[in-house]
Amino acid sequence: MNAGTGSPEPRETLAAERASALERLGGLEREFTGIVDSSASANTDDEHDPEGATIAFERQHIAALIDQARQHLDAIDAALRRVTDDTYGRCESCGQPIAPERLAARPTATRCVACASRR
Numbered sequence: 001m002n003a004g005t006g007s008p009e010p011r012e013t014l015a016a017e018r019a020s021a022l023e024r025l026g027g028l029e030r031e032f033t034g035i036v037d038s039s040a041s042a043n044t045d046d047e048h049d050p051e052g053a054t055i056a057f058e059r060q061h062i063a064a065l066i067d068q069a070r071q072h073l074d075a076i077d078a079a080l081r082r083v084t085d086d087t088y089g090r091c092e093s094c095g096q097p098i099a100p101e102r103l104a105a106r107p108t109a110t111r112c113v114a115c116a117s118r119r
Helices: 010-042 050-085 100-105 113-118
Strands: none
Touching: 010 050
16 A cells, blocks of 8 residues: 555556456456357358357457457556556656556556647
């Protein structure tokens, strides 16, 4: 905990976020494998079978969520490196501190609100 604020240290927050992201990624990967396995045994044709289009959509949807989870995990790992480098909480654009409220809502933030809104 940060002294006086009662808020957790960035490393603790990011570690919890990382554990949650890994759990989500694992669940999505299991779901993807299940869809692929069931579609392989069902012998559906994505192009001609009405069920095939639905299965293809589900597979692509889960694949997109997996990519998103991996990107989030990469952002968490980058934030943990910034904690180690003592640059966490500083805007990568202007160098000013990122508001604690922004970091509480988005622990992987790399820009202050002003710089992020200019993007």
